Amino acid sequence: MSRIRPLDPAHHGALRFDPGIVASTPRFVQIGLSEIVLAAADMPLCLAKDAHTGRFNLIALLGLVEPQNLFCVDGRFHATYCPRALQLTGFRLHPDGVAGLAIDEEDPALGASGQLLFENGRATPLTATIADALRRLIADLDAARDLIADYAARHLIRPLRLTLRRSDQHEHVIDGLYTIDQDALSGLSDADVVILHRADRLAPATLLSASLTQIERLCQLDAARHQQDRFHATF
Template sequence: MSRIAPLNMADHGALCFDRNAAGATRQIVQLGLSEIAFAAADMPLCLAKDANTGRFDLIALLGLVEPTNLFSFGGHFQATYIPRAALLTGFRLDPNGAAGLAVDVADPTIGTDGEPLFADGRPAPLLGHLHQALEQVMADIAAARTLIARYAAKRLVRPLILSVRKADGRDHDIAGLYTIDEPAMRALPDDEVVALHRADALAPSTILSASLAQIERLRQLHNARFEPAISSCSIG
């Protein structure tokens, strides 16, 4: 359970930030617009609706069955790219906290290992870097939402039907995901395709669709660590 409070020396002076534990318990993580090509090298990229606003968020899928990050093992995030939001799940922007931050002491990155949050009774320089990184990733996530809203307005988003079959014969459906509607994209008039291209919105849609091949990577990672194994995944 999250325990978020304004960061302060009295309560949090002995805490450290362990970036090696980033996203350890996350099955999904939000992505910013600039991360699409990097994250797709490892992870399937999907869309998910925000339960409160109904808008679409861009996410990387980090797990299939277990509510865990399949890339997190051996004390590290085992991927060529770590989504920036995964590194920052232990912090929030808060004007009432030291360095303008709040901290979630239940997050895996917060504890006794790693880089100290405070040094000599004062906020460590690390906190300033974390504050800046949070501002940047929030702006990048907002840019991703703007892009996805453009796709949604043109009816280029469809539900993603993802089901896994375990070696014991049981099926498990992963609900609530969306992806790019490729037939709808191909049916667009030429002038709309050109407009998407000139707005730098065409290439990201192609990467999002292609990244679904990384679901096989998740299946392999699951089978290396968990039983029963996943014998197959179906995508529709």
């Protein structure tokens, strides 16, 4: 359970931040527009609806059946790219905190290892860097929502029914995910294709679809983690 508190030297003077330490439980993490090309090299990228707004969020899938981050080994993230939201889960923007920050005191990245947030009772430059990174991340997440909203308006999104099956025919279905409808994308008019291309919104759709091949990597990681037969995925 998280414990959010405005950042201040009285309570957090000895606290350090280690961005290499990540939570082991999230099965997915939200990513921003600029992260698509980076994250697609490691993990499948999908869409999921926000439970409160009904809008689509762009997510990177980190696990399969269990609430487990399969890229997390011994508390650290092992992949070419680590999504920024996963690195910054311990921080929030808060007007009452030093550098405009609050922290989740239960986050594993905040503790005795890493870089100091305070030195001699004063905030280190790291705190301002983190606050700036959070603001840029929020803007990037909003840009991703705008992109996906454009796809939705053009009817380019379809449900993604991910079925996992072991050799013993044990089956598990993951619902609630969405992806790009390639047939709808191919059926766009020439005018719409040009509009999307000039807005740099055509390539991301292709990358999102191509990234689904990384589901195979998750199946391999899952089998190695649990030492059992590998899932075979269809979607």
